[in-house]
Amino acid sequence: MAEDAAGIARRMHVAIIMDGNGRWAQSRGRPRLFGHSAGAARVREIVEACPDLGVRYLTIFAFSTENWKRTQPEVAGLMALFRRYIRNEAQRLLKRGVRVRFIGDRNRLDRKLVAMMDGLEELTAGNSTVDLTIALNYGGRDEVARATQRLAREVAAGRLDPEAVSAETLAGFLDTHVLPDPDLVIRTSGEARISNFLLWQSAYAEYDFVDTLWPDFTPELFARCLARFETRERRFGAVAG
Numbered sequence: 115m116a117e118d119a120a121g122i123a124r125r126m127h128v129a130i131i132m133d134g135n136g137r138w139a140q141s142r143g144r145p146r147l148f149g150h151s152a153g154a155a156r157v158r159e160i161v162e163a164c165p166d167l168g169v170r171y172l173t174i175f176a177f178s179t180e181n182w183k184r185t186q187p188e189v190a191g192l193m194a195l196f197r198r199y200i201r202n203e204a205q206r207l208l209k210r211g212v213r214v215r216f217i218g219d220r221n222r223l224d225r226k227l228v229a230m231m232d233g234l235e236e237l238t239a240g241n242s243t244v245d246l247t248i249a250l251n252y253g254g255r256d257e258v259a260r261a262t263q264r265l266a267r268e269v270a271a272g273r274l275d276p277e278a279v280s281a282e283t284l285a286g287f288l289d290t291h292v293l294p295d296p297d298l299v300i301r302t303s304g305e306a307r308i309s310n311f312l313l314w315q316s317a318y319a320e321y322d323f324v325d326t327l328w329p330d331f332t333p334e335l336f337a338r339c340l341a342r343f344e345t346r347e348r349r350f351g352a353v354a355g
């Protein structure tokens with residue numbers, strides 16, 4: 115496990131908005147899906163760099179609730195890519211000790227894809243080297259709305275007292291309820307926005323917006339983001355020192 119200057123082992127949660135696949139492809143005169151394939155290949159390298167970098171939790175944004183607005187061929191191509199990723203990577207993830215989870219609304223996804231997602235979660239459930247969470251048909255507002263629905267059902271059934279509802283109670287109904295909050299959120303491609311990613315969970319995350327397009331984001335650049343993170347002083351509302 116990686117250690118910082120003080121010799122403290124890191125067990126970080128890093129979340130990444132993997133952006134810029136389309137522009138990467140366009141700059142090469144290739145179709146957008148070519149960029150998405152190149153981006154998927156990067157995911158493997160970044161996941162496998164995590165243990166050495168002290169990243170215990172990695173959460174990646176693969177498809178947002180807003181990405182359905184893209185053309186039908188691009189959406190279909192992305193869905194095929196997700197199936198291919200699960201099929202091709204499952205055994206490798208298993209061997210590397212990666213536990214995979216998916217967050218997001220599964221209801222709008224193809225049944226076959228959902229079955230593959232469930233299968234990968236089950237296959238890797240005994241792993242504990244890296245917790246990889248893939249956000250697929252994920253939106254922060256949608257997640258909070260779905261959590262509120264579940265919470266409201268508990269209230270309606272008389273199992274939850276409305277007066278007892280706290281921030282922790284609501285967090286317990288989110289898709290991410292088993293994960294710690296992210297320490298660092300990285301977005302590639304130069305856009306400085308969060309596009310509905312982990313809205314609740316990132317309340318105190320540090321942000322790093324890098325210009326590199328996702329298919330060019332190497333483990334070396336990832337390590338640089340983590341080094342920058344180490345120089346930040348996190349105060350959580352308190353006074354320094």
Ligand code: IPE
Binds near residue numbers: 177
């Ligand atoms: C990110 O790359 C991948 C997804 C949103 C699925 P984009 O496809 O958004 O790439 P750009 O932003 O158009 O370059």
Ligand code: IPE
Binds near residue numbers: 131134175176181305
């Ligand atoms: C965010 O990227 C979603 C993912 C990386 C999956 P977008 O490319 O969809 O975000 P906007 O549209 O530029 O905000």
Ligand code: MG
Binds near residue numbers: 133134135
């Ligand atoms: Mg984009």
